[in-house]
Amino acid sequence: MKDINVINFFEDNSIKLSSNFNLGVTNLPSKLNFEQQISEIKNKKLHANMKFTFSKPEYSGLADKFSWAKSAILLTYNYKNKTQPSMLVSPGHGQIARFAEKDYYLPLKNKILEIEKVFENLNIKFHSFIDNPSHYDRTFFVSSGLGWQGKSTMMLTPGSGPWQLLATIYVDLNFVEDKNVNFSCGECNLCQISCPTGALDREYKLDSNKCISYWLQSPEIIPYEIRDAIGNKFYGCDDCLTSCPPGQENKINITFNEDQQVNLKEIIKSDDNKLLEKYYWFYIPKRNAEFLKRNAIIALGNNPDNNISDFLKNLYPELSTHLKIYVLWALFKSRNVDLCKQLIKTYDPGNQIILKEYEKLKEMISLVK
Ligand code: SF4
């Protein structure tokens, strides 16, 4: 049977793709296998403690997962804005990275559901992966002619750059394969220069141990040097994306975007359930709102307003030991050592974790004097 053009197939079945969507096809079996690549990252511990695709590289990195599948469709959703949000954030406020300002997976998930329904009705076997740790989402990106992997490790497409999310559908139908096109970053290294922590110092390799995005989603205690580098970021970091030329408009139109700026004190005082509901699309360890509050305390410590001390002082007694550790750090940042001493004496005279943290902070401050 002659291979089918996927665009014609979609049109014949009333699947409409807005200009945010892009797709490519790879014929199967493809003989592609990313197990070694994923394992290398894991063996060098560059993935930090991330599970995701790193749990079972032999399966997640395997392209030819299903013997019945004849094609893999890679569907991308481009969430690039025509405007560049202002990075100027008022004191006491924090930033949300552009990739997290909305649930950008939602339109992609809905489109995948629509396509699945068509396959179901036609009795065509399929299997989809979207934001799923069992499948390395970029597996068919290059082979489908959609673009290339940048030095930032993001997948880039001319016109949309790194601002895209990926989904894969394995299908028991022969679609016309797209051609692999030769693109590259060339001499550019702007993402490496823009990264505030050096997480991209080795091109094409992300060291998650240094990545702010990783740490703001991690349940572990955030190291001091990363806390400083976080600056006013409340959730996510996209310095390596905003700096990437293929993702930029010719004319830069800077706007103030409310979805990206949060009042940090309001976050810290929020009801946990309301906070989790508000940011339902964020990855939050164990769906525990405390981790978002931790991020907010760090951002507030780095971008304080003029009554941060009173605010943290009033807050301290009702916090968990985990959050108190960050409050002490934020107070040390504003050189409010006496207030730290007073809080510990009043509320935590026998709390060994707090006392140990206080000693570490004191030692650190003496080193920078
Ligand atoms: S997300 Fe931020 S910290 Fe992580 S690699 Fe990109 S610029 Fe660096």
Ligand code: SF4
């Ligand atoms: S900033 Fe430059 S080097 Fe980095 S991914 Fe984009 S094009 Fe490639």
